[in-house]
Amino acid sequence: MKKLFLIIIVGLVCAISPVRAQFVVTDPLNLAQGIVNTAKQIIEATSTARNTVNTFNETSKIFEQGKKYYDALKDVHNLVKDAKKVQQTVLLIGEISEIYVTNYRLMMIDQNYTEREITAIGNGYAILLKEGTDMLDEVREIISISNGLSMTDAERMEIIDRVHNRVKKHRNLIAYYTRKNISMSYLRAKTAEDRDRVMKLYGTTTQRYW
Numbered sequence: 001m002k003k004l005f006l007i008i009i010v011g012l013v014c015a016i017s018p019v020r021a022q023f024v025v026t027d028p029l030n031l032a033q034g035i036v037n038t039a040k041q042i043i044e045a046t047s048t049a050r051n052t053v054n055t056f057n058e059t060s061k062i063f064e065q066g067k068k069y070y071d072a073l074k075d076v077h078n079l080v081k082d083a084k085k086v087q088q089t090v091l092l093i094g095e096i097s098e099i100y101v102t103n104y105r106l107m108m109i110d111q112n113y114t115e116r117e118i119t120a121i122g123n124g125y126a127i128l129l130k131e132g133t134d135m136l137d138e139v140r141e142i143i144s145i146s147n148g149l150s151m152t153d154a155e156r157m158e159i160i161d162r163v164h165n166r167v168k169k170h171r172n173l174i175a176y177y178t179r180k181n182i183s184m185s186y187l188r189a190k191t192a193e194d195r196d197r198v199m200k201l202y203g204t205t206t207q208r209y210w
Contacts, residue, residue: 028087031073035094038066039133042097046126056108056122063101070094082157089136089164092171096132099171100125103178106201112185112194121181128177132170138163 045059070091079087104125108118138159182202189198 028073028076028079028083031069031076032087032090034066034069035073035090036133036136038062038069039093039097039129041066042100043126043129043133046122046129053108056104060101060105063097066094067098070098082153082160085157085160085164089160089167092164092167093132093136096129096171096174099174099178100129103182103202107181107185110185110198110201112188112198124177125174128170128174132167132174135163135167135170 041062042059045055045062073087073091073094076087104122107113107121113121182198185202186195186198189195
């Protein structure tokens with residue numbers, strides 16, 4: 001049974017096994033890989049250009065295409081406890097991408113930022129996104145059956161728990177980064193007596209991060 005749990009976890013992160021776990025609704029192995037691939041595509045898009053409107057439109061398209069994996073994986077509930085923690089870690093990566101795409105789209109049409117500031121904010125997001133996905137590599141290495149490391153299941157899960165906590169803190173860091181950037185716009189709007197416009201722009205779509 002422990003070996004089965006481990007196989008499920010491996011599949012969730014890197015989908016390197018053709019194992020077909022018995023899930024009623026859908027296959028979380030492909031969903032998890034879809035989320036990881038989408039995040040990597042977003043990082044590549046944001047890192048190879050200067051976050052222009054056209055570049056971000058392409059990034060948004062990538063996110064919307066990959067969002068089906070994110071939404072579907074959130075609805076998978078019948079996972080064993082060990083695999084659920086890896087599921088949550090992958091979902092956090094998807095949420096990080098969602099925070100970026102949702103809020104940066106609004107910042108690009110917010111007149112309280114200069115073009116240089118928008119570019120800087122976008123570059124900051126690109127760095128934070130990459131750091132988040134890099135953490136998954138540690139999980140992939142630890143839980144790989146063929147990694148050559150002699151570890152008990154308990155030791156593996158301890159490391160997975162630690163990476164999950166790190167990714168969760170990273171998600172909170174990106175939410176904080178978002179709030180700080182929005183607050184800069186809010187302060188400028190307050191000075192210009194334009195607060196209602198800024199609150200209307202960000203208030204309804206970013207309540208979780210504001």
